[in-house]
Amino acid sequence: MILDNKIRDQMEYTLKETRFNLGKKYQGKVRDTYMTDDKIYIITTDRISAFDRVLTTVPFKGQVLNQISDFWFSMTKDIVKNHVISVPDPNVMVTRKLNILPIEVVIRGYLTGSAWRDYQKGNAVSGIKLPPGMRKDQKFDKPLFTPSTKAKEGHDMPLSVHDIVAQGMLSKELIQKVEEMALKVFKRGQEVALSNGMILVDTKYEFGLDENNEIYLADELHTPDSSRYWYADTYEERFRNGQEQRMLDKEYLRQWLIKERSFMGDGHIPEIPAEVIIEVAKKYIKAYEEITGKKFDAKVGDVLERVKKCLGA
Numbered sequence: 565m566i567l568d569n570k571i572r573d574q575m576e577y578t579l580k581e582t583r584f585n586l587g588k589k590y591q592g593k594v595r596d597t598y599m600t601d602d603k604i605y606i607i608t609t610d611r612i613s614a615f616d617r618v619l620t621t622v623p624f625k626g627q628v629l630n631q632i633s634d635f636w637f638s639m640t641k642d643i644v645k646n647h648v649i650s651v652p653d654p655n656v657m658v659t660r661k662l663n664i665l666p667i668e669v670v671i672r673g674y675l676t677g678s679a680w681r682d683y684q685k686g687n688a689v690s691g692i693k694l695p696p697g698m699r700k701d702q703k704f705d706k707p708l709f710t711p712s713t714k715a716k717e718g719h720d721m722p723l724s725v726h727d728i729v730a731q732g733m734l735s736k737e738l739i740q741k742v743e744e745m746a747l748k749v750f751k752r753g754q755e756v757a758l759s760n761g762m763i764l765v766d767t768k769y770e771f772g773l774d775e776n777n778e779i780y781l782a783d784e785l786h787t788p789d790s791s792r793y794w795y796a797d798t799y800e801e802r803f804r805n806g807q808e809q810r811m812l813d814k815e816y817l818r819q820w821l822i823k824e825r826s827f828m829g830d831g832h833i834p835e836i837p838a839e840v841i842i843e844v845a846k847k848y849i850k851a852y853e854e855i856t857g858k859k860f861d862a863k864v865g866d867v868l869e870r871v872k873k874c875l876g877a
């Protein structure tokens with residue numbers, strides 16, 4: 565496991581923000597993207613967000629997320645084409661620019677999170693009727709496709725396949741093809757994760773079309789930011805006993821802020837001590853190793869300088 569000192573030394577070198585001359589910039593909470601006519605440079609910074617606000621930066625977090633996506637894109641490329649052109653730096657993915665479909669492609673293997681909340685209101689999730697008497701965190705016989713809107717602000721709303729076609733958002737053929745591909749990618753994700761002792765519980769995909777209307781998998785893939793993971797070895801027992809599942813720990817900072825600083829997202833962002841940030845970094849690195857089954861090769865030093873040089877930006 566990585567030493568605390570290595571993480572501490574990296575704290576002054578984290579990637580906060582980029583200002584490159586690579587194309588039209590879009591700054592998300594975590595990633596900076598630059599669009600050219602046919603390409604996108606996706607730079608995963610070390611920013612961390614919770615309560616929909618960027619709170620601070622965490623050493624190696626950008627590398628962890630970018631490399632988890634990279635891992636999954638290569639593990640699934642035999643199933644569906646993806647947008648990756650190259651990964652020239654641990655924090656950078658150069659991708660093909662696509663027309664992103666206007667829905668979030670959500671796949672769920674278990675009844676949990678917002679699906680569980682919806683189910684309790686009337687035994688249905690995204691217009692899919694489920695049998696009565698299901699329990700929280702129960703596995704579905706087959707994973708469910710529960711698409712949602714892509715909200716610019718606030719929360720995504722569930723959208724049934726019927727509505728997507730009826731509203732003319734996507735043709736029936738296209739949505740069926742996307743569902744089929746997403747389910748295959750999810751199945752592969754579950755198999756690979758399980759071989760590393762993890763359950764891929766649910767995830768969100770973005771698909772896009774190229775100029776020939778070919779379908780590609782885009783955005784990020786099976787990262788802790790877009791997916792939920794549980795530990796496989798304790799699933800059954802905890803489910804039987806009605807206990808919360810052990811999950812990959814991205815809730816740590818959120819919980820710390822609520823408990824120790826009574827911060828729930830409003831007002832001034834509290835100072836976060838180095839020890840807490842180091843703990844968060846260790847959890848991300850652990851997540852990388854648990855998901856991929858590979859050892860994390862932390863790239864120390866000034867990330868901004870390195871990325872700038874790599875992209876000639």
Ligand SMILES: Nc1ncnc2c1ncn2[C@@H]1O[C@H](COP(=O)(O)OP(=O)(O)O)[C@@H](O)[C@H]1O
Nearest residue numbers: 592593594595647659660661662664770782783
């Ligand atoms: N290959 C691609 N072509 C075009 N747009 C893409 C591609 N991959 C991802 N995107 C888009 O890039 C944007 C990335 O935003 P993101 O960094 O996730 O910020 P946030 O979600 O916080 O607004 C999203 O709108 C996503 O749909």
Ligand SMILES: [Mg+2]
Nearest residue numbers: 592593783784
């Ligand atoms: Mg996003």
